[in-house]
Amino acid sequence: MSDRLDSADRPAVTTTVIDEQILLIRIDRPDRRNAFDGATARALEAAIDHYEADDTLRCAILTGSDTVFSAGQDLIAAATGDMGVTERRGAFGVMARPPIKPLIAAVEGHALAGGLELCLACDLIVSSRTAGMGLPETARSLVAIGGGCFRLPKRIPYHLAMELILTGKPVSATQFAEFGLINRLTEPGGAVDGALELARDICAAGPLAVRASKQIVVNSQAWTDAESWTNQMKYVAPVQQSEDLREGLRAFAEKRAPIWKGR
Known part of the structure; x- marks a missing residue:
């Protein structure tokens, strides 16, 4: 296309x-x-x-x-x-x-x-x-x-x-x-x-985790180490609450490829 x-x-x-x-x-x-x-x-x-x-x-x-x-x-x-x-x-x-x-x-x-x-x-x-x-x-x-x-x-x-x-x-x-x-x-x-x-x-890889990880890498260049521990959670929190995280852990336990939904 x-x-x-x-x-x-x-x-x-x-x-x-x-x-x-x-x-x-x-x-x-x-x-x-x-x-x-x-x-x-x-x-x-x-x-x-x-x-x-x-x-x-x-x-x-x-x-x-x-x-x-x-x-x-x-x-x-x-x-x-x-x-x-x-x-x-x-x-x-x-x-x-x-x-x-x-x-x-x-x-x-x-x-x-x-x-x-x-x-x-x-x-x-x-x-x-x-x-x-x-x-x-x-x-x-x-x-x-x-x-x-x-x-x-x-x-x-x-x-x-x-x-x-x-x-x-x-x-x-x-x-x-x-x-x-x-x-x-x-x-x-x-x-x-x-x-x-x-x-x-x-x-x-998990799309939500990929997106969050990129944002931490990009934005952390302006953060001190102390700020980084707190500031990264803005991007991590949605991933921790996602269906994809549960699917990733479940797929690991079941020894299969995960099926990501991006949510």
Whole structure:
């Protein structure tokens, strides 16, 4: 199933539901190397909103084409003031407010500038070995303002992040995997399949527990250890009172796969 998400003759973003639980979101602007203008950002925001609102969808995968994940902001559009930003979710329709459910980046080709920042807005990254990634903004006297300057140092060692940000030089996905940024490397053309494997593992877990766990991980970065013990319970309490928790314990005792209801 493919959903049209903008009014252009060719949709900038398409979605496909896989296994009735996984939403594959594809950026599809091959003529602009999957770069973002305002319409593309709004289309991605619409896809993220749909994913977040549909309780049957438990994991989403964000990908581009076989040759490029995303080149970031469409500079031709930017020259006319058409920026890839939305009011609610921010840059590219996702960077400032990612979904509360898991989002996996599946990278083929290059993920540069905003393309890498798009990856950093995701929870997991699967990439082809031949992909290239980086934040080349400083080489053009620009600043990576889509989260790259503050998210990358939290994901890889500080001095490595600083070198990549200050020099603007891209590196290979295999190097980023060595830095710990990438969850799985695949052969060229295999990123989406690799992401689907991860997504299916996530879908096998309890959806309420997955969602709560993600929110604790994301929000606890701003908490002290003392605050964390109390603040996490806001997300844990609904899980502890759920049918899914009882089903998970019952399935364990009965040595069978659980049947999740998401409630």
